[in-house]
Amino acid sequence: xxxxxxxxxxxxxxxxxxxxxxxxxxxxxxxxxxxxxxxxxxxxxxxxxxxxxxxxxxxxxxxxxxxxxxxxxxxxxxxxxxxxxxxxxxxxxxxxxxxxxxxxxxxxxxxxxxxxxxxxxxxxxxxxxxxxxxxxxxxxxxxxxxxxxxxxxxxxxxxxxxxxxxxxxxxxxxxxxxxxxxxxxxxxxxxxxxxxxxxxxxxxxxxxxxxxxxxxxxxxxxxxxxxxxxxxxxxx
Numbered sequence: 001x002x003x004x005x006x007x008x009x010x011x012x013x014x015x016x017x018x019x020x021x022x023x024x025x026x027x028x029x030x031x032x033x034x035x036x037x038x039x040x041x042x043x044x045x046x047x048x049x050x051x052x053x054x055x056x057x058x059x060x061x062x063x064x065x066x067x068x069x070x071x072x073x074x075x076x077x078x079x080x081x082x083x084x085x086x087x088x089x090x091x092x093x094x095x096x097x098x099x100x101x102x103x104x105x106x107x108x109x110x111x112x113x114x115x116x117x118x119x120x121x122x123x124x125x126x127x128x129x130x131x132x133x134x135x136x137x138x139x140x141x142x143x144x145x146x147x148x149x150x151x152x153x154x155x156x157x158x159x160x161x162x163x164x165x166x167x168x169x170x171x172x173x174x175x176x177x178x179x180x181x182x183x184x185x186x187x188x189x190x191x192x193x194x195x196x197x198x199x200x201x202x203x204x205x206x207x208x209x210x211x212x213x214x215x216x217x218x219x220x221x222x223x224x225x226x227x228x229x230x231x232x233x234x235x236x
Contacts, residue, residue: 001161006040018056027053037072037125041157046147054146063138068164070129071145071156075120077101078152083144088135097130131164166212172203172220179221184214
């Protein structure tokens, strides 16, 4: 996703992104260059529940592939949507997820999910995401971020659209190795080589279908019990 951090653009929209409402003049868009989660960010507002207010961009995707879409949101009120759509063989591909703030609404029906009744902290950035699979013959997708038919105010930064799964290939070298383990950032063990044959100095192994947005710790144990660990990626 190009210009995903919104660092390039004019005062109204990031470069390469559209900014529009379904009713003329029913919303506003402002690209601010400081104060975001990482530099520039978009401030999106809709003034009525009869309109949407989206920043949007079309990008290439691969067919029958697992993707993750997401963005960082600072929510002051209303309904934020991440909406991924496309036309594929005459049918609409449609994937979406919402972040809602109903905490100031005096009448909350009992069937509304409890977390929707609690207003997100307007000063905190929250990660909102959706994981989905593309269809056969699908070659693109249109990402929309913003207010969804609600009087809304929000800041958006760090849009993401990328592969949801990846293959992690590990390589342990540099001396005799007795065992290698791979753990995620929650310290859960994902793979254990077991006791390796004496004299092993190189181990290579591929772990398919791992989430791309996690960190992984590779721990190599030497014959004397000493552990050497490294993170991948080193920073997140």
